[in-house]
Amino acid sequence: MAHNFEPVAISTKEDFKLGGPVKWCAGCGGHAVLSTVMNVLPETGIDKDDVVFVSGIGCSSRFPYYINTYGFHSLHGRANPIASGIKASNPNLSVWIVTGDGDSMAIGGNHFIHLIRRNINVNILLFNNKIYGLTKGQYSPTTPKGSVTKTSPDGTIENAFKPGELTMGAQGTFFARTVDSDPKMMKKVFKAAAEHKGTSVVEILLNCVIFANQVHKDITGKDVREDHQIFLEEGKPMIFGKDRNQGLMMRCNKMEKVTIGENGVTEDDLIVHDPQDADDSNHYRLVRMELPEFPVAMGVIRAIDSTVFESALFDQVEHARKETKIKNMDDLLHSGNVFESKG
Amino acid sequence: MAHNFEPVAISTKEDFKLGGPVKWCAGCGGHAVLSTVMNVLPETGIDKDDVVFVSGIGCSSRFPYYINTYGFHSLHGRANPIASGIKASNPNLSVWIVTGDGDSMAIGGNHFIHLIRRNINVNILLFNNKIYGLTKGQYSPTTPKGSVTKTSPDGTIENAFKPGELTMGAQGTFFARTVDSDPKMMKKVFKAAAEHKGTSVVEILLNCVIFANQVHKDITGKDVREDHQIFLEEGKPMIFGKDRNQGLMMRCNKMEKVTIGENGVTEDDLIVHDPQDADDSNHYRLVRMELPEFPVAMGVIRAIDSTVFESALFDQVEHARKETKIKNMDDLLHSGNVFESKG
Amino acid sequence: MAKNHRVIELDEVVVKFAGDSGDGMQLTGNQFSDTSAFIGNDLSTFPDYPSEIRAPQGTVAGVSGFQVHIGHKEVSTPGDQADVLVAMNPAALKANMKWLKDGATVIIDIDNFDNKHYKKAGYTEDPLHDHSLEGYNVVKAPISMLSRDVALQQGLDNKGAEKTRNQFVAGLLYWLFNRDLKIGEDFLKEKFKTKPALVKANIAVLHEGYNYAETIEALSTTFHVDPVKGKKGLFRNMTGNQATAWGLLAAAEKAGLGLFLGSYPITPATEILQEITKRKHLGAIAFQAEDEIAGITSAIGASFAGKLACTSTSGPGLALKGEAIGLAVMTELPLVIVNVQRGGPSTGLPTKTEQSDLMQALYGRSGESPVIVIASSSPANCFDFAFQAAKLSLEHMTPVILLSDSYLANGSELWPIPEMKNMPDIVPPLVADNDEDYEPYKRDPGRLNRYWAIPGQPGLRHRIGGLEKADVTGEVSHDPKNHEVMVKLREAKVQKVADFIPEQEVIGPESADLLVVGWGGTYGAIVSAVNDLIEEGKSVALAQFNYINPLPRNTAEIFSHYKKILVCELNLGQFASYLRSKHPQFEYLQYNKIQGLPLFISELKVKCNEVLESIK
Amino acid sequence: MAKNHRVIELDEVVVKFAGDSGDGMQLTGNQFSDTSAFIGNDLSTFPDYPSEIRAPQGTVAGVSGFQVHIGHKEVSTPGDQADVLVAMNPAALKANMKWLKDGATVIIDIDNFDNKHYKKAGYTEDPLHDHSLEGYNVVKAPISMLSRDVALQQGLDNKGAEKTRNQFVAGLLYWLFNRDLKIGEDFLKEKFKTKPALVKANIAVLHEGYNYAETIEALSTTFHVDPVKGKKGLFRNMTGNQATAWGLLAAAEKAGLGLFLGSYPITPATEILQEITKRKHLGAIAFQAEDEIAGITSAIGASFAGKLACTSTSGPGLALKGEAIGLAVMTELPLVIVNVQRGGPSTGLPTKTEQSDLMQALYGRSGESPVIVIASSSPANCFDFAFQAAKLSLEHMTPVILLSDSYLANGSELWPIPEMKNMPDIVPPLVADNDEDYEPYKRDPGRLNRYWAIPGQPGLRHRIGGLEKADVTGEVSHDPKNHEVMVKLREAKVQKVADFIPEQEVIGPESADLLVVGWGGTYGAIVSAVNDLIEEGKSVALAQFNYINPLPRNTAEIFSHYKKILVCELNLGQFASYLRSKHPQFEYLQYNKIQGLPLFISELKVKCNEVLESIK
Numbered sequence A, B: 001m002a003h004n005f006e007p008v009a010i011s012t013k014e015d016f017k018l019g020g021p022v023k024w025c026a027g028c029g030g031h032a033v034l035s036t037v038m039n040v041l042p043e044t045g046i047d048k049d050d051v052v053f054v055s056g057i058g059c060s061s062r063f064p065y066y067i068n069t070y071g072f073h074s075l076h077g078r079a080n081p082i083a084s085g086i087k088a089s090n091p092n093l094s095v096w097i098v099t100g101d102g103d104s105m106a107i108g109g110n111h112f113i114h115l116i117r118r119n120i121n122v123n124i125l126l127f128n129n130k131i132y133g134l135t136k137g138q139y140s141p142t143t144p145k146g147s148v149t150k151t152s153p154d155g156t157i158e159n160a161f162k163p164g165e166l167t168m169g170a171q172g173t174f175f176a177r178t179v180d181s182d183p184k185m186m187k188k189v190f191k192a193a194a195e196h197k198g199t200s201v202v203e204i205l206l207n208c209v210i211f212a213n214q215v216h217k218d219i220t221g222k223d224v225r226e227d228h229q230i231f232l233e234e235g236k237p238m239i240f241g242k243d244r245n246q247g248l249m250m251r252c253n254k255m256e257k258v259t260i261g262e263n264g265v266t267e268d269d270l271i272v273h274d275p276q277d278a279d280d281s282n283h284y285r286l287v288r289m290e291l292p293e294f295p296v297a298m299g300v301i302r303a304i305d306s307t308v309f310e311s312a313l314f315d316q317v318e319h320a321r322k323e324t325k326i327k328n329m330d331d332l333l334h335s336g337n338v339f340e341s342k343g
Numbered sequence C, D: 001m002a003k004n005h006r007v008i009e010l011d012e013v014v015v016k017f018a019g020d021s022g023d024g025m026q027l028t029g030n031q032f033s034d035t036s037a038f039i040g041n042d043l044s045t046f047p048d049y050p051s052e053i054r055a056p057q058g059t060v061a062g063v064s065g066f067q068v069h070i071g072h073k074e075v076s077t078p079g080d081q082a083d084v085l086v087a088m089n090p091a092a093l094k095a096n097m098k099w100l101k102d103g104a105t106v107i108i109d110i111d112n113f114d115n116k117h118y119k120k121a122g123y124t125e126d127p128l129h130d131h132s133l134e135g136y137n138v139v140k141a142p143i144s145m146l147s148r149d150v151a152l153q154q155g156l157d158n159k160g161a162e163k164t165r166n167q168f169v170a171g172l173l174y175w176l177f178n179r180d181l182k183i184g185e186d187f188l189k190e191k192f193k194t195k196p197a198l199v200k201a202n203i204a205v206l207h208e209g210y211n212y213a214e215t216i217e218a219l220s221t222t223f224h225v226d227p228v229k230g231k232k233g234l235f236r237n238m239t240g241n242q243a244t245a246w247g248l249l250a251a252a253e254k255a256g257l258g259l260f261l262g263s264y265p266i267t268p269a270t271e272i273l274q275e276i277t278k279r280k281h282l283g284a285i286a287f288q289a290e291d292e293i294a295g296i297t298s299a300i301g302a303s304f305a306g307k308l309a310c311t312s313t314s315g316p317g318l319a320l321k322g323e324a325i326g327l328a329v330m331t332e333l334p335l336v337i338v339n340v341q342r343g344g345p346s347t348g349l350p351t352k353t354e355q356s357d358l359m360q361a362l363y364g365r366s367g368e369s370p371v372i373v374i375a376s377s378s379p380a381n382c383f384d385f386a387f388q389a390a391k392l393s394l395e396h397m398t399p400v401i402l403l404s405d406s407y408l409a410n411g412s413e414l415w416p417i418p419e420m421k422n423m424p425d426i427v428p429p430l431v432a433d434n435d436e437d438y439e440p441y442k443r444d445p446g447r448l449n450r451y452w453a454i455p456g457q458p459g460l461r462h463r464i465g466g467l468e469k470a471d472v473t474g475e476v477s478h479d480p481k482n483h484e485v486m487v488k489l490r491e492a493k494v495q496k497v498a499d500f501i502p503e504q505e506v507i508g509p510e511s512a513d514l515l516v517v518g519w520g521g522t523y524g525a526i527v528s529a530v531n532d533l534i535e536e537g538k539s540v541a542l543a544q545f546n547y548i549n550p551l552p553r554n555t556a557e558i559f560s561h562y563k564k565i566l567v568c569e570l571n572l573g574q575f576a577s578y579l580r581s582k583h584p585q586f587e588y589l590q591y592n593k594i595q596g597l598p599l600f601i602s603e604l605k606v607k608c609n610e611v612l613e614s615i616k
């Protein structure tokens, strides 16, 4: 992972507090994310006046109103192109997109994949509560198949998008997953996202207490989380479990869940996590891992160095400026075919 | 692959000819696709009155005007939801979507991934000429990075979508690739698409003689095509090359290009193609294979049996009809809280 | 329970329930409405809640309200001001003080009236002691405490017990309005069908509230509202959104077609989608699309495939559908577009009402692309106009935009249940299989509609699309003259609809000093105001428009009989502007309100009187 | 080369080049235009091509044309009818017969006039022998054969040789108009800069055509058009789309801001995007978005970030942008939306011209969302109005919709090159860093604009969005009264622009029998017609509107000075309808044409005379 920010604290959490009421429901996962973001920002070394939060529409998208930065609460699904326009105008800004599973996977799906394809250097915090919160409980494109919601009285019949899988389908350079109830994990992941050059997609498994309460409980439940999550760290073997004795290894070109100590498996047999692996196959496997066969992957699953759209763009601009003889409008107006009339 | 149509020829190619002028440029790849489609349709056993062609806007999307079926030339990017509405209304129709790389990957990208996610039983013929044809030569989301086009005088700086990769990111159940200049291959692939239950995505590498002439030549050129393409067939080892001595095999969890006879490699070492492989990793590798490291995969790369949206939908409808006591509007009007007023 | 207190007979009464989002006021409001309907009162209701799901507790911004107007005489609005206010906390009181009638009864949950709550509500002084409640009959009940105690005794846990306080309120109200507790009990039994413990506890709390009311002095006076006279037969309490959905279902049945709704959730239209998702048992298909564009285009596909195809949305969503509406215009396919208006522009005031999408409905597309535009004017007649929208769309082969609004959508009123056999027939212009004379753009000379051949029908294969069509054959045509012919035909087809819709009706005298003109959802308020004025002997009449494009044939004729015309609407004057462009010979005065609120009877009367004064 | 033939001096002449898409007529047309400009003629051009990339060869649907009108006097349209027609095949002849002046010179490529080609063109009889060309001066030249021969001799291959025939045509025309071949040679040298073999061959063919003309009898008469008088200085031949792009670039430079264009290709607006992609050397950023919505929203992002932000599209694309325009209205960010109109509705006639997006521009959004609407009226003044659109947008902090049309976009005319120092200043209402008095929705009392604080500026952090804003502070507000205040402020801000734009001008007498009213791109035709009528002594004047919303302050005042008002437009009467809604006190007669074609001078004169007759 490239570090493009010096970790100098030039702002404090206080700088980002706004003071007004935070209007999410008590118990909404949003509160913890907000607090973590405020903790992370001072550590990124970004000037507080250079931070922009852009959002679409949804519960999640109220985020910019709760943090003291430049903020834009835009249209449902359109945070991504708005952020693209901001970055293509001023690459120095640190742009954060806060969005929901409906906002970015339903109406905003196209902008989501195009932003990722272009690899614009922004950070997407995707509040995946697997439901339309603000409109009160209709299913979203990430709602698990079969769920009964306000618009699926007989259970949904649609396959659920996996944000990580879609990110890879669009050639995403960074994907991470975290949960709202684990501030430490969130902090690590948000920081890595901020440091990544390119589009960072962070899926936050977020609890909507009102309309999809406990939808993530098989993953995040206190009793199961250690066995049902695997936190991935660069250069470390893929170990997880309450007893830290479970792991992932490759056998016959397939990934398998194994127990250390059983069948002769040792830690050395496990896959060592490489978020920069040029062969995407493992990342592809990791973003798709599901219960019950596998634990769900957490942390930075993928972080690939690649050209950033706005850098390439401004390189072209600089190059063109240098090469041209046409330096201003008057030059342009008089360039090429000009006819003189003597009247 | 499931066969949902009996191969009884109840129509002929003639039935599908319209007689009017086909207004694509001479030499456009579209002509060959049109002709192949007319050859395939009679072999699918579908009643000619049950076929519907739906398209968006673009050169490719003029297709419905050139074939004698029910046809809908709709809006730029919207063929997919129009087709979805048709199938959700009448699942018996054989619905074909003809679309371009701009139509389905740019403006229509969201509908593309959502149609695929739902696995609606339609066939998408994606004319990938890697350019906006109808608007005369701007780059598209599949234009190779660096290409000079009317809107990229200095070369594009955007990564190109790979339709197959995006299809998999959206959990596609069928993906095939073919080229406009190989009618035999096209025919096989179109037939397989028609037979697949679920969304079939067929990427056709199509030549636009006017605005992106020879864009596929490294893959389709007469001199190179045998070495630069690998035609995949179910149950067959992955062999290709002019001399049929090149192949693909797995080594240390990576796919490699090998030569049979060299380093002790035999045909038995090669991967056997399984379009129904439940582990998606190989499909993921195959759709992404690129020159020069690998040949480009052709044929049916992936064909997975899975629930079709409209079947699930109509199952719910049938179930609801059976269970309910409310059989018509009068019943509904008198159901639940009704108050009687004696005036 | 014998009662020894004064009972006042009332013609009508307005009750407002207000509290935090979690206080269950919507439920109690509905329970009270149903009970009133059950005993035969007319009624009109209106819920009113913040745009956050659970706005911060105890703040004015977080107050959720439900207003119900019941009557012995017919009622047509939820009422300008309340006779009874239930305020569960200081914020609820603060938010509603300005909507109280003089002498109103104010029931407060005294357990929440403490300094902490005052501060949260933004009070600087204790409102119970600053004289601001003088002149009101204030009932301070320990609602939270008593209901919790009872519920805990009944075996609920703390969290469950908290949620019963709305039944204490209900009990108070049942006593206050002399209602039979049995009805309330039945409501709870139905509501918590599968949870007997909840039924038991809530019924106990309901009784506790009732008994408390009987005990205390403050409520020595109770009210009685007689059943409404004249209304006879079977009724339902319908919200506008439910009525709209049912109107579409009814039209599909009458037309012999399946119903298809392609839609994307958006406040305040979502309930239409939700209602249709529940109607698979009637064969209705609801397709929850990935966005509004997929919502309407899937519906266009369904229409091509022979369904009664509809899409539902609100303002910002209608904007997204503009391009596709143009396609439906060009392909001349039937399509009903329901737009439930909310406060704009942009995200605006998403949970508030407004009538500001009229111009968008008329003109929000490229090119000359006329559609039929009609508007519902009461929660219940949303059923009729949805039915009519479908009928016109199918029979005339053209998209129809049906305008509703947040006020109609969420409001409810008592509605006489129709019989399907009495609903008008719907006869879409279908084509017989293998009809050799079929041409995609051949027209019925009477209505100018083209005919509808459905994929799958033998012998009718044809192609349609968004490029200009040749007259009759429907082939693609770039011919200049043909384009002009087709543009005019599409316009003429829509204008011809005027021959198939009723003439505009006037309420009040056929000619007078003042004609009040309204359209759509403001009907309730305007008709109440105009009727009041007429009763007061003023020379006033009302023309409330439901048909906007085309306007009824007799529109100009009607206008010519009045000295002044006053157009009242919840926008800056869109209908007035439209009338000017269509009938420029008249002068149109305006009354406009853009506050996210419905019109009030009182303000309308003031304005009308002003205009009437000016005539003298 | 000495010439011994009759030379006719002409004030103006219209030449039409027509052939298959592959015949190179657009190139020859441009070459001829440039040559005319070079010698000092005024000119106006118009290309006209089918919506397919290469429509089937030899068919009428496949004919690609280029019309150029050159003059010794000022010309303002490409001309109703042609003096000279070059028809490369029978289809080209057939498609253009109705646009020929009596006695016109018709140059045909006789090599393509055979039975096969007649049939393809849909002729039943040989047009060269059915007397249909009687009265015309027909020149039958073996263009294909001779040019191929020469080109092959020059070493081109068959395919290359085929492509030179347009230079044979050019040679003919140079001779016919007594032009210096040197100019044509230079044009080719520039065109094929990197391909010397092509230069050589094409020049040879050019000479061949010239020599051929000199030899044959049919062309014994040639024409001469003197340089235009009065026009002095430096000129360029500009198309509307190029002028629009340059106007935006110029505004960015004047405002001291970077230019950002977020756009998605669509005919006939694409060239604006293409032009900006070439201007990176001026710091301009063109973002080719994934669709129209991303086009405009990326621009809104850029505007937030402090750019002069623009988006360009045509009708169906504007429909898709409606929701986002609403956001720009609510956030009060500067944004220029260029809409190049084409034939609608839906995909309609995508390569043809029309003025049918006016209503959409005015009203195609949810809620009350006013924007400034202005329209260019000639290819060259697209520069001025693009500049002005940007200036108004930046200085008044509001989106502006700039309407152009296919006719302006693709047409060209000679344009006096301005000096940047003479262009008006543009002063956006920026905020100083750390300004402690900054509030996001505080306003300038003069213009009512809010101020523009840019992310990255120290001490100005703030949040904007689509929910209703509190007056001054810009916080989210659901307050009813505030909403009304804000709705009215946004409307007032736009209406106030009337104080900052020029008054409407009238061409012709200040009062008269008839005022012809037009708007936008019909200017050339209408002004020509009106000037003709005035010369004929008729009592007529013209008011061509560029400012639509708000209308110029003196609009009603002007209208009051004429007996009749005739509104001419390429739609069913949208501007007329708008004028009725704004100034209902006048009667507006209409002249409407909806054929995908521009207005013709002749038909306008007929209509005006009709109206004038009716007055007597």
Ligand SMILES: Cc1ncc(C[n+]2csc(CCOP(=O)(O)OP(=O)(O)O)c2C)c(N)n1
Binding pocket: A057, A058, A059, A060, A061, A075, A076, A099, A100, A101, A102, A103, A104, A127, A129, A131, A132, A133, A134, A135, A140, C264, C265, C266, C267, C292, C316, C317, C320
């Ligand atoms: C154009 C448009 N369509 C629909 C809506 C209604 N709407 C607002 S938020 C939302 C979905 C919210 O779901 P999600 O994005 O998952 O956010 P959450 O509330 O769950 O955080 C919808 C459908 C809208 N505001 N604008």
Ligand SMILES: Cc1ncc(C[n+]2csc(CCOP(=O)(O)OP(=O)(O)O)c2C)c(N)n1
Binding pocket: B057, B058, B059, B060, B061, B076, B099, B100, B101, B102, B103, B104, B127, B129, B131, B132, B133, B134, B135, B140, D264, D265, D266, D267, D292, D316, D317, D320
């Ligand atoms: C809403 C809208 N935006 C833009 C266009 C213009 N347009 C027509 S086709 C097209 C792209 C064509 O590219 P592709 O889909 O690749 O089809 P091709 O012509 O290459 O087959 C564009 C941008 C349009 N018709 N409608």
Ligand code: SF4
Binding pocket: A023, A024, A025, A027, A028, A029, A030, A059, A060, A129, A133, A134, A207, A208, A209, A210, A211, C053, C054
């Ligand atoms: S409804 Fe759900 S997502 Fe929205 S604020 Fe409440 S808990 Fe959070």
Ligand code: SF4
Binding pocket: B023, B024, B025, B027, B028, B029, B030, B059, B060, B129, B133, B134, B207, B208, B209, B210, B211, D053, D054
């Ligand atoms: S422009 Fe290209 S894609 Fe379009 S018809 Fe011609 S060759 Fe085919």
Ligand SMILES: [Mg+2]
Binding pocket: A058, A100, A101, A102, A127, A128, A129, A130, A131, A132, A133, A140
């Ligand atoms: Mg969500």
Ligand SMILES: [Mg+2]
Binding pocket: B058, B100, B101, B102, B127, B128, B129, B130, B131, B132, B133, B140
């Ligand atoms: Mg293409």
